[in-house]
Amino acid sequence: MSTTPILEVTNLRVEYHGDNRQVVAVNDVSFSIGEGEIFGLAGESGCGKSTVANAIMRLLKDPAEITGGQIRFRGRDLLAMRGEELRRFRWKEIAMIFQSAMNSLNPVMTIGSQMVDIFTTHEGLSVKQARSRSAELLRLVSIDPVRLDSYPHQLSGGMRQRAVIAMALALEPSLLIMDEPTTALDVVVQQEIMAQISDLQRQLGFSVLFITHDMSLMVELSHRMAVMHSGRLVEMADAELMFASPLHPYTLSLMNAFPPLTGPRVRLTGLSDSVRATDGTSGSCSFHVACPPDRANCSGNIPDLREVQPGRFVAEHPRTSIEGTAA
């Protein structure tokens, strides 16, 4: 993995000024993604993951406002790009599979003509060439090319999601953002497609920002990952290391809360049952009830990430009782 980042997000802050709800959706978030790196972003529902992705894609619209920070793509200031520059950059340099993928296809065009359009406008292919490239891409995501002639409503939820994955891959972008790309896929197809994406990623060397709530999938696929909570990053490290020994209580809860696939049925308590009263956008930490005693003196505001070991970051207050890590 190369050390020069393809993407650098520094102290990003995004606020929504709705009529009725003011939300600081992303609060002083920093991370970077290396060339050829798969970077995972996990976190609870509503914590700001899609907002981060939309900020990178420059797709945030009123009432959203980037009120602080920088985003650099290969050194270029992404937030300063305008007009034509921005258009060329989107899709060709950075492509995104939206969380709303199932709903983001044009309902009155067949899958085939939507795919053909991408190749004819961006790559100048002939319709015939474009069609055969489209068929190839559909096969890649396990869809029978006869579906080129189907309209979106004629496909199942998972097939639509796969068609969108195929389209995002079409132009071989340098950075691929996947926002919950597999929510409608069964695990067999999911594994197959994720393996295809990893293979392509190894071949072509693109980078990936992978957003999912599925920690197991994330750990299997990502090199490094970060966990987000209430608009802030609370932990960032090598994916397998974090999985093996999570440091932040919230990360721990994400790892441990799975219902098991073997053994007796045990009743689990979701955080929403008791600990967390709100939707997790308060900006302050709604997690403190579950904190271990040595962090109980925290104010409830999530602190900045601190590097506690090389490459290992966690948002923790200096501890009163120090074990292993320096305060």
Added chain:
Amino acid sequence: MTTDTGQRRPSTAPIDDVSVRVRGLTKDFPLGGLFSRRSMRAVDNVDFDIPRGTIVALVGESGSGKSTVARALARLERPTAGSIVVGGRDVLKTEKSAASRRYRGTVQMVFQDPFGSLNPAHRVEHFLERPLRIHGKARSRQEVRRRSAELMRTVGLTEDMLDSYPHELSGGQRQRVSIARALAVDPEIILADEPTSMLDVSVRIGILNLMARLRDERGISMLFITHDLASARYVADTTLVMFAGALVEGGESLELMKNPSHPYTQLLLSAVPDPARTVRYDPHQRALLRRAVLAPTACPWQGPDCSATVPVRHTIGPDHWVRCHLYAPQVSAAANPLLTDSDAQPDLDSAPDLDVAPAPTRKATR
């Protein structure tokens, strides 16, 4: 949590104990453009019951017809054939053209796509207010607001979000609004199509516990479509497995996941992501295997080909059945080495690297 689903076989249960009875449900869709004559069978002769006050999970392949089954039950799709009996009434006969209000008050659906199913022009409150008023659950302005706020809290959202538009909500928040909307009319039956797919695990457990509570305290029956087998096992009394338009296996959830028997069920369970997996799967092998299972003549389990004769249900446990010729009682030992030699591997070039033993673990009974 109760693990009891009742030992009743679906086909023999008295109709009074059954909320939904589906028989022979079949749906054909035209394939291709407007003038195409080709069609495809999305749902093929599906039979199942949802016993009163139970949760039945429907899992299976993407594109196998799960949403179509739910949409047919919600009367959004007209089946090509089959019957749907709800509350003892054969609804396709008694309410021929469209579902009555009473039906819509009884059966509610949570749609798979939270981005496509909430009208962007309305605030969240509208989605709750409408059903509350239409079905007479709340009348005055204040009562509507109070009930709506309560519904929001039930799904882990805050009251101030009632005034938000769908585009102002995150994916998981919209999903929970859809759940709240279905709960608003106090239905007896909920058809939930991937209701928790965009929720992180802690919020998801909260929703699953809510589903269990609705079942246990209010006797609500549910069809729960999910790709998350752990969720199905956690909350569903019975799990049904769908593959290529047909139900291929069904049983009490714990039993089914302990002894997955149909080739597809085994494949499915073996693919559950697990970073702690010791034997790393080879995805290409799995892809081959999946294609092989799809093509009956190449089925790696080497039973008599199921494209030649459609397998019938074979009972393999007190509350567990499977549709695969391997479990047919008349299969001779010679024709099926797997039944006599449990160490034998299916004769496939890319031998399945399954964490779940590919061979049936026991002989078919009966």
